[in-house]
Amino acid sequence: MTVICWFRRVLRLDDHPALVAAAQDGPVIPLVILDPAEAAAHPASAQRQAMALPALSAALQAQGSRLVVRRGDTAAVLAQVIRDSGAVAVHASEGMPFARDAGLEGVTGAAGAVLHLHPLADLVPRGSVRTKTGTGFKVFTPFWRALRQTGIAAPLSAPRLTPPDRWPASDGPDWPEARVAMNRGWDVVAPHIQAGEAAANHRLDAFLDRVTSRYAERRDRPAEGDATSGLADALAVGEISARRIWHRALDAQHHGSGGIEDFLRELAWRDFSRDLFHASPDMDRLCWRKEWNGFSWEPDGPAADAWRQGRTGVGMVDAGMREMFVTGRMHNRVRMIAASFLIKHLMIDWRVGLDWFARCLVDWDAANNAMNWQWVAGCGPDASPFFRVFNPDAQGTKFDPGHRYRNHWLDPDAEGARQFAQAAPRSWRIDPADRPPPMIALDQGRQRALAAYRSFARRD
Ligand code: FAD
Numbered sequence: 001m002t003v004i005c006w007f008r009r010v011l012r013l014d015d016h017p018a019l020v021a022a023a024q025d026g027p028v029i030p031l032v033i034l035d036p037a038e039a040a041a042h043p044a045s046a047q048r049q050a051m052a053l054p055a056l057s058a059a060l061q062a063q064g065s066r067l068v069v070r071r072g073d074t075a076a077v078l079a080q081v082i083r084d085s086g087a088v089a090v091h092a093s094e095g096m097p098f099a100r101d102a103g104l105e106g107v108t109g110a111a112g113a114v115l116h117l118h119p120l121a122d123l124v125p126r127g128s129v130r131t132k133t134g135t136g137f138k139v140f141t142p143f144w145r146a147l148r149q150t151g152i153a154a155p156l157s158a159p160r161l162t163p164p165d166r167w168p169a170s171d172g173p174d175w176p177e178a179r180v181a182m183n184r185g186w187d188v189v190a191p192h193i194q195a196g197e198a199a200a201n202h203r204l205d206a207f208l209d210r211v212t213s214r215y216a217e218r219r220d221r222p223a224e225g226d227a228t229s230g231l232a233d234a235l236a237v238g239e240i241s242a243r244r245i246w247h248r249a250l251d252a253q254h255h256g257s258g259g260i261e262d263f264l265r266e267l268a269w270r271d272f273s274r275d276l277f278h279a280s281p282d283m284d285r286l287c288w289r290k291e292w293n294g295f296s297w298e299p300d301g302p303a304a305d306a307w308r309q310g311r312t313g314v315g316m317v318d319a320g321m322r323e324m325f326v327t328g329r330m331h332n333r334v335r336m337i338a339a340s341f342l343i344k345h346l347m348i349d350w351r352v353g354l355d356w357f358a359r360c361l362v363d364w365d366a367a368n369n370a371m372n373w374q375w376v377a378g379c380g381p382d383a384s385p386f387f388r389v390f391n392p393d394a395q396g397t398k399f400d401p402g403h404r405y406r407n408h409w410l411d412p413d414a415e416g417a418r419q420f421a422q423a424a425p426r427s428w429r430i431d432p433a434d435r436p437p438p439m440i441a442l443d444q445g446r447q448r449a450l451a452a453y454r455s456f457a458r459r460d
Helices: 017-025 036-041 043-062 074-085 104-111 140-148 176-181 186-192 197-210 212-218 232-236 242-254 260-279 290-294 302-308 315-327 332-345 350-360 366-377 392-399 404-410 415-423 442-459
Strands: 003-006 028-034 068-071 089-093 114-118
Touching: 003 017, 003 074, 017 028, 017 089, 017 114, 028 036, 028 043, 028 074, 036 043, 036 176, 043 176, 043 186, 043 197, 043 232, 043 350, 068 074, 074 104, 104 114, 140 260, 186 315, 186 415, 197 232, 197 242, 212 260, 242 260, 260 366, 302 315, 302 332, 302 350, 315 332, 315 350, 315 392, 315 404, 315 415, 332 350, 332 366, 332 392, 332 442, 350 366, 404 415
Parallel strands: 003 028, 003 089, 028 068, 089 114
Antiparallel strands: none
């Protein structure tokens, strides 16, 4: 009896629990759904997924299978493919955000197939790392210690797939809605992406071979492009699993590579954020510390536009916003600086920034994005306190001492600044030579934020 394996942001054959289960169940139809609603909400991430499809399709073909791609509303497509193929079961990974899974069982059931949701191949199953009293961790360091003592399950090998007797029709791998929603065109971001399962594995190998020994020392320096793994986008679309990364990193450690422990610790932040998001599915909309929902943030408006468009006049912030617009990525240190500037110096609602990142990042991940924005805002669980206001200039001096990163994105003759000027929508009127003065004096902004915070804290 034919079954469907719905590849849902798990765009690989290796370590894919849903695919392994499907292969044991019967002949498999591998299915990807390109939903316009998803493309509209997260166009860069949608583009990143679309770019992974040719490699996935080739890998399936190499073992006599195929990738069926269908465009349209998820529920409608799922029901249609079940009817077209006569499939009796749908195997899929649980969705991220997890709450999206509500109602799917009814959809597949009505079309005649049983839905089996399988855990994502993260380091640990959701909610399995617990405090002594059985609750979830709210602080990262104890979570990390407990996770480090847990045996991380071995990754699953890619299964052999039996093809079905007949294949349902397939659309091409193009996602036109994502192209339309991308506010800077597909071709801007594409050259900065290496898509596919093989490319992700290759990147991991190169990173483990060369880089990890100086990871802790270099990971905060945005000018050193190869200092971190660069795997966030591959993880976000599921071209590689966190478990595979973990075990390969441990192998490298056994063979003498240094710095692995620091790298594994960073990787564990991803599981931490997923655990939190699982426990608080509204974490991308509501402050985790409920009292913060009463704070008077500034709304979206012209100041937020200046931030989005990289013309705040504050070097590290503008460089970061430009980097994200052109490449779909932003260095982690710079994300913290740019987010802090929006929330603290401009006092703009963290959700304004979260939404912009969700549109622009190729590595957009609902849980990581929400947890990190709340971390910077000070309203999350293990969060940086609100009174910790990053000084973007001091951060630049410390982490970009030679100005290499800033110059690349801000110097009108530099490659990055040129790419940004070409990519920016005409309505932004970006003149590469025009560097505006800082829109707010850094100390004044800091004092204003602290005063607002003090008065808010007194009110409680
Ligand atoms: P490496 O240093 O090589 O780390 C390996 C992996 O560990 C990463 O790929 C990532 O999966 C995980 N990791 C590392 N740092 C973090 C972290 N702080 N939180 C959670 N996981 C982490 N990351 C996303 O994947 N998607 C997002 O949407 C996202 N939004 C963010 C928003 C803000 C405001 C901030 C401050 C950070 C955000 N991050 C997000 C976390 C982080 O910036 C990226 O994961 C990082 O830039 C990835 O680069 P890398 O793969 O080279 O990391």
